[in-house]
Amino acid sequence: MxxxxxxxxxxxxxxxxxxxxxxxxxxIHVREGERMVVCGPSGSGKSTLIRCINGLEFHNSGVLxxxxxxxxADSKHIFRLRQEVGMVFQQFNLFPHLTVLENxxxxxxxxxxxxxxxxxxxARKYLERVRIPEQADKYPSALSGGQQQRVAIARSLCMESxxxxxxxxxxxxxxEMINEVLDVMVELADTGMTMVVVTHEMGFAxxxxxxxxxxxxxxxxxxxxxETFFTNPASSRCxxxxxxxxxx
Amino acid sequence: MSxxxxxxxxxxxxxxxxxxxxxxxxxxxxxxxxxxxxxxxIVWLSYSGAQAMGYNWQWYRIPKYFYxxxxxxxxxxxxxxxxxxTLTLSSLAFALAVIMGLIVALLRLSGLVICxxxxxxxxxxxxxxxxxxxxxxxxxxxxxxxxxxRYWASILCLAVFHSVLxxxxxxxxxxxxxxxQWEAATSIGMSRGQAYRYxxxxxxxxxxxxxxxGEAVHMxxxxxxxxxxxxxxxxxxxxNIISDTYMSFEIWFTIAAVYMAVTLxxxxxxxxxxxxxxxxx
Numbered sequence: 001m002x003x004x005x006x007x008x009x010x011x012x013x014x015x016x017x018x019x020x021x022x023x024x025x026x027x028i029h030v031r032e033g034e035r036m037v038v039c040g041p042s043g044s045g046k047s048t049l050i051r052c053i054n055g056l057e058f059h060n061s062g063v064l065x066x067x068x069x070x071x072x073a074d075s076k077h078i079f080r081l082r083q084e085v086g087m088v089f090q091q092f093n094l095f096p097h098l099t100v101l102e103n104x105x106x107x108x109x110x111x112x113x114x115x116x117x118x119x120x121x122x123a124r125k126y127l128e129r130v131r132i133p134e135q136a137d138k139y140p141s142a143l144s145g146g147q148q149q150r151v152a153i154a155r156s157l158c159m160e161s162x163x164x165x166x167x168x169x170x171x172x173x174x175x176e177m178i179n180e181v182l183d184v185m186v187e188l189a190d191t192g193m194t195m196v197v198v199t200h201e202m203g204f205a206x207x208x209x210x211x212x213x214x215x216x217x218x219x220x221x222x223x224x225x226x227e228t229f230f231t232n233p234a235s236s237r238c239x240x241x242x243x244x245x246x247x248x
Numbered sequence: 249m250s251x252x253x254x255x256x257x258x259x260x261x262x263x264x265x266x267x268x269x270x271x272x273x274x275x276x277x278x279x280x281x282x283x284x285x286x287x288x289x290i291v292w293l294s295y296s297g298a299q300a301m302g303y304n305w306q307w308y309r310i311p312k313y314f315y316x317x318x319x320x321x322x323x324x325x326x327x328x329x330x331x332x333x334t335l336t337l338s339s340l341a342f343a344l345a346v347i348m349g350l351i352v353a354l355l356r357l358s359g360l361v362i363c364x365x366x367x368x369x370x371x372x373x374x375x376x377x378x379x380x381x382x383x384x385x386x387x388x389x390x391x392x393x394x395x396x397x398r399y400w401a402s403i404l405c406l407a408v409f410h411s412v413l414x415x416x417x418x419x420x421x422x423x424x425x426x427x428x429q430w431e432a433a434t435s436i437g438m439s440r441g442q443a444y445r446y447x448x449x450x451x452x453x454x455x456x457x458x459x460x461x462g463e464a465v466h467m468x469x470x471x472x473x474x475x476x477x478x479x480x481x482x483x484x485x486x487x488n489i490i491s492d493t494y495m496s497f498e499i500w501f502t503i504a505a506v507y508m509a510v511t512l513x514x515x516x517x518x519x520x521x522x523x524x525x526x527x528x529x
Contacts, residue, residue: 056431110438111437
């Protein structure tokens with residue numbers, strides 16, 4: 001399969017919240033296996049951008065396709081699509097009434113109709129991958145933030161998603177837990193997973209990103225490979241932003 | 249020197265000592281005495297009032313209305329039979345009310361204009377009719393039209409009346425589950441129905457249990473109103489016994505105590521269940 005095939009395409013996409021213009025004429029594409037890191041000041045539309053990809057929000061005009069299927073509110077493919085696209089949230093959003101193992105298996109069992117024994121096998125495999133196999137029978141509240149976020153990543157992996165979206169996955173974590181999550185994400189990137197990551201972790205971005213995207217006020221201001229992005233950004237807005245977050 | 253060190257005595261102004269009188273008033277013993285005096289006073293007033301009007305207390309005749317043991321063997325009395333009727337009536341009505349309440353709540357939350365309108369219409373209609381009038385409507389109007397008897401008229405009436413209150417409890421409990429749970433369920437491909445069933449409703453149980461207990465207690469108590477259409481439950485039985493025996497004081501005290509016992513048992517039972525669902529997020 002060609003790595004150049006676009007798997008996510010935005011074509012003149014606009015999104016409004018009432019009068020607020022959240023996404024302004026976005027045109028961008030993500031290739032299969034590409035790792036894209038989206039950054040920008042808060043309120044710039046980064047989260048909205050990735051939430052549109054799996055239909056947690058719907059855009060108002062333009063065309064958005066994921067794996068060749070168009071995304072819109074009444075699409076009958078939307079449930080199928082969401083299984084293909086995993087999402088990791090800033091607040092983890094684990095299911096607190098289920099154990100870690102149940103968090104991982106409920107999707108495969110109820111949505112993908114996988115047998116419980118097979119779902120459990122897959123779940124244990126991915127718990128191993130995110131390095132917390134021993135926590136399988138605990139409830140999420142008994143885990144640290146970093147562990148919870150790794151469970152959340154494993155939960156998405158259990159759906160055998162081909163695309164993973166990360167919405168500021170480390171922003172709610174204590175500093176000493178950020179690396180354990182980033183390590184898992186780097187490993188995931190090494191497997192060739194298509195990833196779109198909203199983050200302020202520029203070290204991570206430098207290490208794994210194929211493409212850097214800078215957004216401000218609902219627009220994509222700059223798209224560049226990391227080498228150019230960090231050393232020689234074209235726009236002054238982007239340079240100002242980078243100065244601010246890289247300065248310390 | 250650490251703060252916890254007991255040898256440390258603060259220099260300067262001493263803390264004001266509590267007045268001896270305040271200590272006495274705050275003590276448990278004092279509360280119990282006050283409580284006993286008030287309750288005792290009420291009992292004594294009622295008793296002496298009853299004596300003054302020449303009331304003939306006949307408590308010894310009460311137990312046989314619970315059960316009798318004769319040479320024919322053990323037999324349940326009228327009050328026990330009435331209690332069972334009250335309990336079956338209330339629990340049937342409660343079960344129906346929960347189902348209807350859930351439907352109304354889900355319609356309201358569906359986000360579809362027509363469904364929301366239907367549920368709000370139902371809510372306002374039922375909420376603004378007094379329970380007694382609703383009961384008459386069910387018994388005298390809907391009963392003959394749809395052909396159900398007084399027993400079913402009372403069950404349906406209680407169910408409809410309480411479904412409105414329950415739907416609001418369920419709606420609040422569903423809304424109390426964090427929005428992120430919806431998003432997480434949605435993003436692993438769950439449909440709305442699956443998200444409700446596996447993720448949202450199980451988590452909302454702990455938010456709905458305390459007010460639902462209140463509703464169950466409320467249901468048992470409001471079931472007494474069906475005595476006006478002569479359904480043979482606890483209150484009706486009480487009235488019947490009084491019309492035979494004229495022991496109104498003893499019987500109403502007893503009936504009240506039976507209702508209280510049922511509702512207290514209910515509350516205590518649910519508080520155990522609540523502990524089971526006390527998941528921290």
